[in-house]
Amino acid sequence: MRADQILHPTPEGLYCPPGDFYIDPVRPVHRALITHGHGDHARAGHGVVLATAQTLDIMAIRYGQDFAGQRQVANGPLRIHDTTVSFHPAGHILGSAQIAIQPDKGPKIVVSGDYCRRPNPVCAPFEPVPCDIFVTEATFGLPVFCHPDPLQEMSRLTASMAEFPDRPHLIGAYALGKAQRVIALARQAGIDGPIAIHGALQNLCDYHIAQGIDLGPLVPATADTVTAQLVIAPPSAFASPWVQRFRDPVIGFASGWMQVRARARQRGVELPLIISDHVDWPQVTNTIRELSPSEVWITHGTEDGLMRWCELEGVAARPLRLVGYEDEPE
Known part of the structure; x- marks a missing residue:
């Protein structure tokens, strides 16, 4: 199975056909897997929401107890139709997670959501997850962004x-x-x-x-x-x-x-x-080197700069150009 048959952009968000679910959809869908509780990633109105227990709690605080038809806590690897999914700490905010997708046939894909590699006293640290395709944010995807301690x-x-x-x-x-x-x-x-x-x-x-x-x-x-x-x-x-x-x-x-x-x-x-909960340029490039995926997909942010870096490093890369993601709305 080709990678774009496992995960591809739609107007609603990233869609996984073999699992029949969306990741951080921007419109109401029947099944949503949510990386974290920020309002540009976690929205109310979905049929079923699968997320970490902390993200589900945060969504309830922000949107009310009836923010979704059903809630499901992401505990350990879970079978969803023809895929196995698992959630891994992203180091962004409390409850934030990367989502790993392993189809029965085809490459393993990890969707980072928003993530950070610096120690954060209010959440679990980022966990590197080996994968064939790494879907990374590029909020600060230019060499000028090198955040201090x-x-x-x-x-x-x-x-x-x-x-x-x-x-x-x-x-x-x-x-x-x-x-x-x-x-x-x-x-x-x-x-x-x-x-x-x-x-x-x-x-x-x-x-x-x-x-x-x-x-x-x-x-x-x-x-x-x-x-x-x-x-x-x-x-x-x-x-x-x-x-x-x-x-x-x-x-x-x-x-x-x-x-x-x-x-x-x-x-x-x-x-x-200058305090950021996102990866800066050294963090995102070092993460790609550490994971050494065969391909990198780049979401919201400065895609062109990271695309060029991947080209120079000999890493296949492409932009996803997802819409609807921005700084945490107030």
């Missing part, structure tokens, strides 16, 4: 807090994954006191704590007076009246895109923190 970025935050002790530091971070990672990194960097969080982060932070992730003392940033010097909020909050309660704040944003200075200026960011 996250703890190095957090040292810039602590230095700013020491330099401006009377100014609250408001850090924008996506509600799922990035916010909790920033909090955990702040603890590793020695910030032991209460951290204030926007109300939109409360339920997801509570879930991480219930899963055994120590985020330290958190206080709500919804009262009229917030005494904590460090405040974490979703980026959308910075365009709302909520931000006006803080006097002379230091505005920060934690994202891999903060390496692009124009983006930081456009957002009015005084303290850009």
Whole structure:
């Protein structure tokens, strides 16, 4: 069986005919396998959703208990029609997974979803899965993207807090994954006191704590007076009246895109923190070298740069040009 008969793009998303399922579909389908809980990958309305237990919990928190007709936890290898599928940690956010597809006849395909190779205190580390075809993201698929050590970025935050002790530091971070990672990194960097969080982060932070992730003392940033010097909020909050309660704040944003200075200026960011939950250029190219697949398929991101690299490395590659994927929507 040819690879494109095992997995190919459709308007709904990546479809596997021998298994009769879709991976991270952007429209409601009868059976969806979900890599992780971000809204551009995990959507409500499917007939059956198969995902890790944590991803299913996160989808229920975000969309309500009836987000799908049926839920199925991905425990161990599972038979789905003429395929065997398995889920493996992706290192992106809590519950994130790569999906391995082994048809009864044909090459083994691993769909990475979003993934990261740097240590992340709020989720399991990426697990390399040998495969014939590796489907990789290319969010930061250009050589210019070489992200620094996250703890190095957090040292810039602590230095700013020491330099401006009377100014609250408001850090924008996506509600799922990035916010909790920033909090955990702040603890590793020695910030032991209460951290204030926007109300939109409360339920997801509570879930991480219930899963055994120590985020330290958190206080709500919804009262009229917030005494904590460090405040974490979703980026959308910075365009709302909520931000006006803080006097002379230091505005920060934690994202891999903060390496692009124009983006930081456009957002009015005084303290850009280059902290990414995606692979940068060295990570994605080293991952391909490590797995040594016979072919690489490239999804959302800068496909041309990685295509050219694969060509120079003698690795067969092609773009999938999937639509509907972007930064985590707020």
